[in-house]
Amino acid sequence: MKKIAVFASGTGSNFLRIYEAIQQKELKAELTLLVSDRPKSKVVEKAKALQLNYFAFSPKQYKSKQEYETKIKTILEEKQVDLIVLAGYMRLIGSTLLQAYPKRMINIHPSLLPSFKGIDAVGQAMKAKVKVTGVTVHYIDEGMDTGEIIDQYPLFLHELTTRDEIEIEIHKIEHKLYPEVIRKVLEEM
Numbered sequence: 001m002k003k004i005a006v007f008a009s010g011t012g013s014n015f016l017r018i019y020e021a022i023q024q025k026e027l028k029a030e031l032t033l034l035v036s037d038r039p040k041s042k043v044v045e046k047a048k049a050l051q052l053n054y055f056a057f058s059p060k061q062y063k064s065k066q067e068y069e070t071k072i073k074t075i076l077e078e079k080q081v082d083l084i085v086l087a088g089y090m091r092l093i094g095s096t097l098l099q100a101y102p103k104r105m106i107n108i109h110p111s112l113l114p115s116f117k118g119i120d121a122v123g124q125a126m127k128a129k130v131k132v133t134g135v136t137v138h139y140i141d142e143g144m145d146t147g148e149i150i151d152q153y154p155l156f157l158h159e160l161t162t163r164d165e166i167e168i169e170i171h172k173i174e175h176k177l178y179p180e181v182i183r184k185v186l187e188e189m
């Protein structure tokens with residue numbers, strides 16, 4: 001069975017969805033670990049409630065990205081993780097993890113990349129008044145939301161006016177798309 005680690009900083013609805021997809025056998029994998037850079041986040045609460053392994057750290061307590069990523073890498077190796085799945089992890093991945101897990105790290109982003117990279121992609125789409133946005137799953141590289149695209153799904157905004165409405169629909173797409181893409185990526189590994 002392939003082993004997944006999820007990296008997340010926030011609410012963790014995608015984390016929970018991945019957990020459920022595994023429970024419901026939509027996804028044949030083991031959710032081995034949650035890594036979070038926010039020890040007090042909702043996603044860490046979720047991992048605790050589900051009694052899943054987690055590593056929550058405060059970046060400030062390390063001298064550098066290299067230092068905390070080396071620690072993360074040791075844990076990933078101990079747990080024999082095959083695939084790293086970013087789900088709202090608000091940090092750029094550095095060379096320590098990139099070199100250790102080439103093409104074995106993926107991310108989900110709430111826009112049709114290469115449009116609206118970086119933070120608040122939904123706000124950027126609203127400001128630009130685009131009529132179509134969506135969700136992208138991509139491999140991680142050293143850039144911000146620049147890695148090779150694996151899959152995308154559009155969201156038409158004609159009927160959606162508020163941020164809340166858009167975010168609800170974006171999450172619905174994410175919760176369907178991410179387990180499917182993870183399944184395909186694992187099959188190809």
Ligand code: GRF
Binds near residue numbers: 011014088174
């Ligand atoms: C998602 O919209 C994802 O696309 C982005 O961060 C958000 C995380 O949401 N990278 P959640 O914490 O999984 O609810």
